[in-house]
Amino acid sequence: MNQEIKSAAAKPAKPRRRRRFRWNEGYFGFLYLLPAALFFLTFVLIPLIQTFNLSLWDWSGIQGAPSTWVGLDNYRYVLSNPESLAALSHSMVFIVTFCIIPVTLGITFAALFSRQKIAGLVFFRTIVFLPQVISSVVIGIAWRWVYQDRGTLNQFLGFFGIESTRGWLGDFDWALPAVGIIGSWVMTGLCMVLFLSGVGRIDSDLYDAVKVDGGGAFREFFAVTLPGLRPELTVATTITIIAALRTFDIVFVTTKGGPGKETIVPGTEIYRLAFRENEIGEAATMAVVLAVIVFTLVRTVGWLLRDRDGIR
């Protein structure tokens, strides 16, 4: 006590004792952060900044080759050439199949059966979640067979009397939706499980309150279920949008962007420009455009689904 008063008199704002105590407690934090920071800086942050830098240059990537400053020329090129625009528009189709379809199915399922006790839930959950742990190369190969002219899809259509010998992934009209549906296949289980676990945490008193008020199923959905699922909705939308925009593996394995350019996406364009055509500047530009779109959409989703009334 005495000491405190003394030091307070000398340095009113920061008693010396306190400061040394704080040093031990807090600043050590930096020491613990050091390994992570080194990894993150070297392999994530610097490359991210370098991507932007490379996008302003014309460079072949060959060791020792000169690079020319071109300013925003690469952006003019990427934002006007039909191929990159096609790649970006295919991404929008993938947002429908990777994000909108799975999220809608998942939330419908959770809302319909929110108050049912599901026997064997663990078993079903384990199965529908399975695509999350399987390598996308394996998924791609499995779906290639499904879509072949004598594959499972045509076999299935045959049961309904629709004779089809279409090779879906080689078809100019069907290849893009066919690849997109693989995304729905991967993501729907995740969304179902996510929303189901969310709906289980909604206070059942809220449902009773709606019932007392004489509200029907629709009131119940919009007044209780949907606001209650807001965190899960944000997460599901964010994860699936990122997955849709960054798709590379599945396209690489199933169609390599073909037939023609029907299924090219930003990921495959970056790979082609950088590692096949040595157009490093253009590849980096595509990467910057992709990153900007991802960050913008993620922020927008976060803003649209923000916690307006502080329920959760």
Place this chain on the structure above:
Amino acid sequence: MTDVISASRGTQAPRKKKMTAQTFIFKVLLYAFLTMAATVVLIPIISLVTVSLQPSDSSTTNLSWPTNPDWDNYLIAWTQGDFPLPTLMLNSLLVALAVVPIGVVVSVLAGYAFGTMKFPGSNALFYIFMIGLVMPFEATIVPLYYQLRAMGLINNLWGVILPQVALFCAFGIFWMRQFFMASPPALVEAARIDGANSFRILRSVLLPIAWPPVLTLATLMFIWSWNEFLLSLVVLDRGTRTAPSGLGTFMGQWVSDIPALSAAAVIIALPTILLYVALNRRIISGILQGAVKG
């Protein structure tokens, strides 16, 4: 809800209502929906397995159990000369076995700092790390490649391992921070009064109770590392790639032997599926919790 409650408490029989027609229809719909979802998920996987058992000259790619399942395809896939599956699997294993311990240690240390210590800029730093959760990896692969080339790590397993640690530790830090923030402050306080420094508190007080989240994190990192594709495709040479990207690039040579290619795919998927079967609750809750709290 009353149905559920009274069903679970048999003693309150008087309150038990009869199952109405409506709830019955709901139940039927529910299981129809669930069965359909499970079937749709399983069909491509099961047909991959059935294709892998067709006779080797077969071009069947649909869902039909072969009259004479040909398990030799797995032997062919494993031993075929131009596709070094054992080497690729070994590379995948080496990469994952390096990524998991390094990634876990790095994440635990940083998560401990963010979860228990107050220091200037801690929030800002945390948000910077969280860029890693959102950023599409495809956006940095180009400069990353040239950086790894400058470091002499091209065609070297470390060229895959180190960036993977950096990529996965964003989630790892977030995940461990959650745990450390939720750990009982009294425990830490008691150790501190006993004169333990922050590292001792981590090692002898917190880590012994941290193994469930650490195990979850290790499992997820193993699966992500095993399945990683683009980095290995770009950084490693054909014969030294990890299994998924090796398969992805060797596929062209297999057009004539669809069953063996399928068998190779099944072999490559097996480690993560087995891990999932053993630890599915942990994996699912890890992904869900990690996702929602993020």
